[in-house]
Amino acid sequence: MLWRKLLATGLFAALISTGAANAQGTPVPPNVIQIGSTVSDTLAPDMPFRWWEFYAFSGQVFRAQMLTEDGLIPRLGVMDASGEIFVRSDQPGDGITSLPNLAIIEFTAPTDGALRLVAGALDDSTGNYRLTLQELENPNDTGALTVTFPCNSQEATVLAAVQFSHEAGMSSDFRAYLYGESGMQPVIRVQAPEAGIDLCWDDPGDSAGDQAFLPAGDAITIMADQDEQAALFSVNAGAPLGEVTLTLGAIQPAQGRYLAFFSGDSLGERNDNVTWRVRQGPLPAQANDMLIYMIGSGANSRLDPFLELGDITGTRIVACDDAGGRGCEGMPTARGVGVILSNGESALGDRFDAGVTLPAGATDWHTITFASFGGNTTGDFAVLLAGQLGGETE
Structure with missing residues (x-):
């Protein structure tokens, strides 16, 4: 030979x-x-x-x-x-x-x-x-969420993963932004089998000047010479992509807090709802909760968010209207949590936005259902995931 x-x-x-x-x-x-x-x-x-x-x-x-x-x-x-x-x-x-x-x-x-x-x-x-x-x-793909995944020529630690259906009528401008504290280099793996897509995205895009505000009140500000602290992915598809899995990660070695921002989904009519699946990475879940927020976004949104967390079968575990309010006292308020982008666009939570906690140790798939309180309002919404790799959630 x-x-x-x-x-x-x-x-x-x-x-x-x-x-x-x-x-x-x-x-x-x-x-x-x-x-x-x-x-x-x-x-x-x-x-x-x-x-x-x-x-x-x-x-x-x-x-x-x-x-x-x-x-x-x-x-x-x-x-x-x-x-x-x-x-x-x-x-x-x-x-x-x-x-x-x-x-x-x-x-x-x-x-x-x-x-x-x-x-x-x-x-x-x-x-x-x-x-x-x-x-x-891929004989290694058993459905279990691995601790790490390959990203181009590097290895990334799994922070979290979300799954949703990119369907006809959904905004073609769906965006996933991931911000990490200093010392963390975020990446996003994008898998859409029906569209033949499996890639790892580490492009910071035009993130210099972006600010990500964490539930604790601290901010991650992306400086021009530190834009490796952000990964920005956009879907500009002329046709539906079908089932999409986004795996959020950080190039090893890494530790610190992160905020993920997803934009491009909406509730178009009364009693409408949208269901995603979400899970936390094994290493972050060892000591940390992951906070999930649904916030009304867009100039024309009249949405009063309502968020429900269920097990993989969709059976309700907990539901929340106003994070930090009555019935959601254990969930930190959404007020001030979100992003202000360098182009002036902002998506910041207020006291009427919803949130649920995926507790430490929970690495199985869970459902999250986005709806409006009472099914009475409509509009665009953004999704925020806030978590931490290493240490304990502040």
């Missing part, structure tokens, strides 16, 4: 050096490709191959596809941590297509860790290409 080694002749032999260089001698570091995503690039005489790195767990099964144009004849391989090319599209038995502009391979991750797709060319051809990486199977 000498063809599988980087010592083989041709393009793949050039990859033996971790300081692989282009014709000018400049080192070429690996790019990052996210599972469930497509990237575009160009191979040229001075750039005859590209590395695309991703993180995998042992036993995960993937399909990678390289679609080319401009006469580029694709050659696609997978490199493990030792530098071995263990799958190659031009090797009989590995490639699963005979089209001249398409290379497809399927492979199983041999161990936990980083792998690299190697996008190359045959016969010194050049041109543009699109590279797609999809997960086909």
